[in-house]
Amino acid sequence: MLLAFVLLSFLQVNVISNKETQCGCNVNRDKTESNIRKQSPYNTILTNQCPIKYQNKKEEYGTTDMVLVPRNTYQYGTDDIVIDSDNEGPKRLVLVESFYIDKFEVSNKDFSIFTESTNYKTEAEKFGDSFVFTLFLNNTVKEKLKDYRVMQAPWWYKVSGTNWKNPNGPDTNIFDIMDHPVVHVSWNDAKAYCAWRGARLPTEVEWEAACRGGGYNNTYPWGDKLFPNRKHMANIWQGTFPNHNSAKDGYIGTNPVHLYPQNDFGLHNIAGNVWEWTEDVWSDENPSEKVKKGGSYLCHRSYCYRYRCSSRSHNTDDSSAGNLGFRCAKSA
Secondary structure, three states, X not given: OOOOOOOXXXXXXXXXXXXXXXXXXXXXXXXXXXXXXXXXXXXOOOOOOOOOOOXXXXXXXXXXXXXXXXXXXEEEOXXXXXXXXXXXXXXXXXXXXXXXXEOOOOEHHHHHHHHHHHOOOOHHHHHOEEEEEHHHOOHHHHHHOOOOEEOOEEXXXXXXOOEXXXXXXXXXXOXXXXXXXXXXXXXXXXXXXXXXXXXXXXXXXXXXXXXXXXXXXXXXXXXXXXXXXXXXXXXXXXXXXXXXXXXXXXXXXXXOOOOOEOOOOOXXXXXXXXXXXXXXXXXXXXXXXXXXXXXXXXXXXXOOOOOOOOOOEXXXXXXXXXXXXXXXXXXO
């Protein structure tokens, strides 16, 4: 299994030249080991954690916690290109049929109900590892894993025993963050969850229509100013990446899914917090690469300015990481 990161390097006045090796936005699984040195030896998994049990509430999933995006012509893409190699433009006006989309990112509690009801195992659980950001590992672990980092992005560590239930390594759990977005879920995992709910992943066009809240030419879900009235509107990186996050928005990692109402459709955290899978293929040449949108708590203008509505990135459909989640959609 391999991780290959699509990375961002140089911020210029209007255009970022994406070298595909400098950002750390994308962490992929492959058949080779060219971008990660070895398999992680950190595989001691706690055995005394109690399972989380919930009543099967599949039948209660309707559209109560979804918003209706009405049939209309919506903006897709932009002419104000920031990351040229991400194919953010040109701006198009697209007729989108009515659909519902989750108000909130799928939470750990939501995903727990699904797995408890279906005995579903995520791909990270099957592979036996996933990728953890440097700030969530102590120095002892990082020293042990120093040869098990992604070479182009050494702030990502491949840690055995990491999955959605153990998001920062095998000796961590989600008991105190059940209202945070589920992470370490692949595109295939997200598809399985949405299907169980009688829903699906949003298309990229739908996601972007929802992000703008019915507006046109707005950079962010809420408008064009990142901090209107000096208010934090999204969970993104503050400080110097990757070693210092001042957490001025209150969070170093993920935040609860109900925070940050961001636009006129009433969507929360559609920018920042975690990347969100969409249904779409990144390119016809490689159909296993899927589009993700929205940026995450690790994004900063200086290196990964992808928390804009038009911004986009991609991962392989079996990839997982500590900043990658999703929300569901449903045709109206």
